Amino acid sequence: MMLWIFLPITLVVTPGLAPVNRLSGKNARTSVLDVFAISNIAPGQVASKLWTHWALGVLVVVWVCYVVHCEALAFVEAKQEYARSEHYRSQSRATTILVGNIPEAFLTEDKLRDAFDVFPGGVRDVYINRNDSNLTAKLAAxxxxxxxxxxxxxxxxxxxxxxxxxxRGSQGSGNLSQRSGHALGAVCGKDQGRKSCAGPQTMPKTNR
Structure with a gap:
C-alpha cells in the first residue's frame, strides 16, 4: 500500500512543483536544491504561483484517501472470503463469541443459552469465566x-x-576391638588332628 501511495505522488508532485519553484523564483541562492524549494518564489509572484502547491496538496490528500479506501475494501473482501472457506468454518473459533460485562443475574448456563438461542443452530457449549484474581495469591502461598x-x-x-x-560406626568399632582382644589373648593351632587353644606362652629361663 505504501508503494501505491508514495510512488504516484513522487511522479506527479516532483515534476509539477520543481519547474514552478525554479522558473518563478528569485534565484538569489547559489545552492542547486534551494532554487527548487518553495522559498525561492519571488514575493510578487506568490499569489499567482502558490495555487499549484495548493492543487497538488489537495490531489495528494484525495489520492491517499482513495488508496486507503480501496485497500480497506480489499481487506474486507479477503476476510469474508476466508471466513466462508471450508477450512475456517470447520474450526470452533468460527462459531465462538466472547461476551463481556454480563450481569450477575445471567451468569448461569441455562440463562445464557436462553439469551443466545436466537443464533442459527442454537448454542452448543457455554463457558463462564469466573473472577480468579485471588487465585494467584493462593498459588504463591x-x-x-x-x-x-x-x-x-x-x-x-x-x-x-x-x-x-x-x-553403625560405633557398633563396628566395638566388634573390631572385641575381635582383636580374642586374637591377642589366645593362639589356636592344631595338635594331632584336634584343635587346641592355649594362652600366651613365655620363653623358658636358663641360668648361666
Whole structure:
C-alpha cells in the first residue's frame, strides 16, 4: 500500500512543483536544491504561483484517501472470503463469541443459552469465566508451603541418615576391638588332628 501511495505522488508532485519553484523564483541562492524549494518564489509572484502547491496538496490528500479506501475494501473482501472457506468454518473459533460485562443475574448456563438461542443452530457449549484474581495469591502461598514442607522433609531424612551412620560406626568399632582382644589373648593351632587353644606362652629361663 505504501508503494501505491508514495510512488504516484513522487511522479506527479516532483515534476509539477520543481519547474514552478525554479522558473518563478528569485534565484538569489547559489545552492542547486534551494532554487527548487518553495522559498525561492519571488514575493510578487506568490499569489499567482502558490495555487499549484495548493492543487497538488489537495490531489495528494484525495489520492491517499482513495488508496486507503480501496485497500480497506480489499481487506474486507479477503476476510469474508476466508471466513466462508471450508477450512475456517470447520474450526470452533468460527462459531465462538466472547461476551463481556454480563450481569450477575445471567451468569448461569441455562440463562445464557436462553439469551443466545436466537443464533442459527442454537448454542452448543457455554463457558463462564469466573473472577480468579485471588487465585494467584493462593498459588504463591501454596508454593511457599510446598517449599517449606520439602525443606523440612529433606532435613529430617538427612538427620536420620546421619544417626544411622553414627550408630553403625560405633557398633563396628566395638566388634573390631572385641575381635582383636580374642586374637591377642589366645593362639589356636592344631595338635594331632584336634584343635587346641592355649594362652600366651613365655620363653623358658636358663641360668648361666
Amino acid at each position: 501454596r508454593e511457599k508451603l510446598v517449599t517449606a514442607l520439602e525443606t523440612a522433609q529433606t532435613k529430617l531424612i538427612a538427620a536420620r541418615v546421619s544417626d544411622v551412620a553414627a550408630t
